[in-house]
Amino acid sequence: MSALIITPVQAANLIQNGSFETATVNPGSFLQLDAVSTAITGWTVSQGTIDYIGTYWQASEGSRNLDLSGANAGGIQQTFNTTVGETYRVTFDLAGNTDYSPTIKEMRVSAGGNSADFSFDITGKSRSNMGWVSKSWGFTATGTTTTLSFLNLVDTPYGPALDNVSVIALSPPPTSIPEPSSVLGLLSLGVLGISSALKRQS
Numbered sequence: 001m002s003a004l005i006i007t008p009v010q011a012a013n014l015i016q017n018g019s020f021e022t023a024t025v026n027p028g029s030f031l032q033l034d035a036v037s038t039a040i041t042g043w044t045v046s047q048g049t050i051d052y053i054g055t056y057w058q059a060s061e062g063s064r065n066l067d068l069s070g071a072n073a074g075g076i077q078q079t080f081n082t083t084v085g086e087t088y089r090v091t092f093d094l095a096g097n098t099d100y101s102p103t104i105k106e107m108r109v110s111a112g113g114n115s116a117d118f119s120f121d122i123t124g125k126s127r128s129n130m131g132w133v134s135k136s137w138g139f140t141a142t143g144t145t146t147t148l149s150f151l152n153l154v155d156t157p158y159g160p161a162l163d164n165v166s167v168i169a170l171s172p173p174p175t176s177i178p179e180p181s182s183v184l185g186l187l188s189l190g191v192l193g194i195s196s197a198l199k200r201q202s
């Protein structure tokens with residue numbers, strides 16, 4: 001049986017190195033990075049200090065992740081291209097440093113002039129059982145570039161843990177609508193596909 005198969009287009013992750021796997025440094029067990037380090041590819045330590053986590057605890061994805069505290073409350077950010085008025089979905093995996101209090105880790109994600117706060121409870125969690133949870137949040141772009149940032153809201157050396165960041169556009173921007181000529185081209189390709197499918201069937 002022949003059929004035209006339409007494959008849905010997977011929205012691209014606009015964030016570079018969202019899982020923090022690539023850097024100019026090797027974190028080993030873990031490595032403190034201070035503002036304004038750019039050692040982690042695509043990212044800038046925006047305030048305070050963070051720990052770049054290697055083998056010290058279980059990552060959510062791959063083998064590296066972050067503690068949004070090094071010696072004190074830290075933050076990271078990345079800037080990427082956006083379309084004004086377009087809505088985007090941010091997803092990330094959240095856990096917390098299980099070594100010490102506070103029991104409730106608190107962090108803020110912000111982009112496009114808006115923000116949302118998230119918390120994580122380390123009760124019952126450990127370095128080999130981090131209990132990573134997926135979080136998501138949406139924002140509407142107000143500029144042709146947008147800076148996504150994650151900030152630790154509690155000034156402690158034992159902060160929220162972050163991994164697996166992605167941003168996708170929720171609908172295609174107007175500029176990506178095909179030109180009429182290419183629509184005709186796609187239609188004619190479709191007709192060709194149908195006619196060849198019919199030929200194969202007969």
Ligand SMILES: [Ca+2]
Pocket residue numbers: 019020021059060061062063064065163164
């Ligand atoms: Ca990772």
